[in-house]
Amino acid sequence: MLALSVLAAIDPFPKRRTGIETIQSTTAPLAARLVEAAGLRDACDLDLLLFFSRHPRVVLTSEQLATYVGYELQQVARALELLLGAGLVKRTLNQGAPGRMYVLEVDHAEDWLEPLRRVCATPDGRNAVKVLLKQRQSQNGDPSPRRPSGARPS
């Protein structure tokens, strides 16, 4: 597991020089640490996590959630399982209603979630993280989900 003190020492906004390569070369080390800490596998994991960080308490149907995040229902369900399993998101069901409540449990992610949000706050930063996730996917195949740093066992 990554030492979180290392994250704190990294400037999440390195000075931009020229081109996307520069952004990636300077952001990548931080992005790699954050992705590792968050236990993210692919872009859908990332975007679902970012959606919940912008909307920490939502009541939506599964279909609506998938539409908001912009992925297929199955992809979102898989990403959701990761976040639920890691204790990052709590889900409440109501048998009588189609909506489900999802609440982000930030206590388990306060060390890395905010730096991750800041990195992904720019298109370049978000792309850098996605590129990294793709590289990891192609290197490792489709890894089984890791438990994010600081997350509770599900």
Place this chain on the structure above:
Amino acid sequence: MAERDLVKTGVEGLDDILSGGLLRGSVVLVEGSAGTGKTTLGVEFIYRGAIEFDEPGLIVLFEVSPDKLVRDAALFGWDLPELERRGRLKIVFTTRQVFQQEVQQADSLLLDEAAAIGARRIFVDGLVRRTTGDSDTGRNTPEAFHLLAEGLQRERLTAMLGVEVAASDIRLGASVPEEFIADTVIQLRVEAVERAVQRSIEIVKARGQDYRMGRHSFSIVDGKGIEVYRRVQAPRDRLRDEAAAFDPSTRVSTGVPGLDELMSGGLFLGSTTLVVGITGSGKSVMALQYVAEGARRGERSIMLTLDEPRAQVLRNAASIGIDLTPSIEKDVVRLVYDRPQEIEIDRHFLQLEKIVKEFQPRRAVIDSLSTYGSSLGPTGRSFRDFFHAVVALMKEHQVTTIYNHENPELLGMSSVMGPYGVSSLVDNVILLNWVELADTFRQALTIAKMRANAFDRTTRECEIVNGTGMRVLPREIPPGATRRLAFWEYSSLVARSPERHAQPSRWGDAPR
């Protein structure tokens, strides 16, 4: 009669026009087109409830993402995340469809969330008003809205529902079924005034409670939130008129040498005096001397000016030997300057009202009515209503007030106020004129009206001298003083056709 359970919104000025607040458990529609301030009003309602009235709240959003709402609220100094951490607030993002279904459920997740923090208030942002011709989807029907209202009422939540309405619908005043179901309907508008815009708020319905009708102004103020300003012409307390009791014994000196004598000793306490003249005829000088005289006597004075910023007023005062700074420092004199461009008259009047109530001046100068007139326009009722309100305010507090008004006529005067016909409201009228005699413009002062008081109706010469200010000259020029004729030797000075008498008139024009 049982005391009503009112929920104060905490929004500055809004509870005043709601006669104290909203009835607990009310369903309040806040209608307006995009950018009218619905979200700000709703969020402030929840924020003030949690902070000031120990009433936790729930915010339900359909369109704005919660992190943007949190960011925007921070501009007003509202720390919503802190309220969430303290369990005083929950922000829920959902869809209209889910919300409708949720609220109708007896075991609703949303209402469980509200109950978990003991919520007493809810703000739902982004409902869509059903307009005539909409297809009936089953979601936005009046029945669905009725069920929503029932669900909220079951939880005894005081609910504000932000409803997006086309500006054209608001203009047309088209009612929709939701308005009949809701307990209170508040409309927010952004209205064009010439090339500027003004925000207005109107309570169009408030079931079971009194409220101030009409369109009131409001502003969205950085670092603070919404400020509602009751419209100037809204009826005030009945006591206001009764308080304007006429005191026939107390006189207030003008501070202009020679002028009090023409008025049997000065202005009546609490009276309203209009000083009319073209620019440069001495209105502001007279006003400064009036304020300085008050300061000399230890009487509090305010000078409200739209024409000249504070530094310019101080400089002008210094040029006639008046140093207002020590009186300002001692808080005997207050200079209040407001920029005349795009003046929001309701806000402006409210500020004046606050100053008068708090400072309790004995004297006031408004410089000038003509600038208000040009800001508000001579047509319509805005100017007249404003002037009525100021006169009533000053009389209620027994403030002896001078209103300067610029008359556009260079020589003489054919009408006191031109298109701004409010001179009937004032007690006293003083005319300042230039009269051209031989090759010289000379300054003339005439008291044209003084209600319930004997006064000297002769036109008198006056002069303004650097370092000393204005004084009214004796009717007879002292022998050897200057080689000129006194005013009494002419007729028709103010009528712009001065003519020297061939000999003293048989009507006894010569000073006795």
